Amino acid sequence: MRWREVLPWISWWFVMAACYAATLTLCAGAPITPGILFQMTLANTFGIVALEQLLPGRNANLFRDRQSLNDMGHGVTFAFLGRPLATAGSFALAALIARHWSGAGNLWPTNTALLAQVAPAILVWALMDYALHRAMHTFAPLWWFHALHHDTPQLHLLKSGRLHVGEEALRYLCFPAVMVTLGTPPEVMLWVALWAVFSGNLQHSNLDQRFPDWMHYVLPTVQLHVIHHARERHLQDSNYSGNTPLWDIAFGTFRHPARNPVTRLGLEGAPVPPGFLAQLAYPFRALARSGAGDARQ
Numbered sequence: 001m002r003w004r005e006v007l008p009w010i011s012w013w014f015v016m017a018a019c020y021a022a023t024l025t026l027c028a029g030a031p032i033t034p035g036i037l038f039q040m041t042l043a044n045t046f047g048i049v050a051l052e053q054l055l056p057g058r059n060a061n062l063f064r065d066r067q068s069l070n071d072m073g074h075g076v077t078f079a080f081l082g083r084p085l086a087t088a089g090s091f092a093l094a095a096l097i098a099r100h101w102s103g104a105g106n107l108w109p110t111n112t113a114l115l116a117q118v119a120p121a122i123l124v125w126a127l128m129d130y131a132l133h134r135a136m137h138t139f140a141p142l143w144w145f146h147a148l149h150h151d152t153p154q155l156h157l158l159k160s161g162r163l164h165v166g167e168e169a170l171r172y173l174c175f176p177a178v179m180v181t182l183g184t185p186p187e188v189m190l191w192v193a194l195w196a197v198f199s200g201n202l203q204h205s206n207l208d209q210r211f212p213d214w215m216h217y218v219l220p221t222v223q224l225h226v227i228h229h230a231r232e233r234h235l236q237d238s239n240y241s242g243n244t245p246l247w248d249i250a251f252g253t254f255r256h257p258a259r260n261p262v263t264r265l266g267l268e269g270a271p272v273p274p275g276f277l278a279q280l281a282y283p284f285r286a287l288a289r290s291g292a293g294d295a296r297q
């Protein structure tokens, strides 16, 4: 048996199984905590970086990418600044809604099994993410924030954190408020966040992962997300949901890898500057040059 041919078929399952087993071990029967989410984010990240070296997929390597330091800078900026501040604002927003609507916080089926709560919570989160992501590809002022994520000719693990702090602030200002208003327990939200980290990292990684054709309709595979990072606009405007392909299938934006070959990644004309601070300033400068009501060309 040739291991190099077999391993890509089990790599996704191996990473997921190992990371969920480690999470359950850390929980030791108690509810998951933000600390465990943080530890598992680091473990998943470093584990995939190591596996990318042992079982590389495409011609990409974070150690040879001159944008890797910037990618890390953006990841640290949104993780320690954008997300916490926006989440605090989102909880304040939820409190404001609860003050004016007595039904807030009582809509979630809290007395069902944990797994039966996590699955619909992932679908709700993914639906919001689909809507925001599609809006970012449609309206120019939102696209200028999102362009940074697409501004790369290669995909490896660090690209899952190449997100403008403004994009993440908008996401975390809106989504937690909806989940809290529905009454989703914090523990369920942490399991949703864990799925988003694990699947997001695997989708951007250069780890060789292969799936039977039908599996692309079920799992958010790396091949689906490579199509989203294609240079051609008609491919770019598809496969929006990083958490499940379900919403793309439902709303007609699903593109199957077998019928949509990708040759080049990134953006035409290199609109995003190479410097870290210039990248942070890019959407604001574009906004100053144009108007807030612009549609994306």
Ligand SMILES: [Zn+2]
Pocket (backbone or CB within 6 Å): 133, 137, 146, 149, 150, 228
């Ligand atoms: Zn996108």
Ligand SMILES: [Zn+2]
Pocket (backbone or CB within 6 Å): 149, 159, 160, 204, 225, 229
């Ligand atoms: Zn991406």
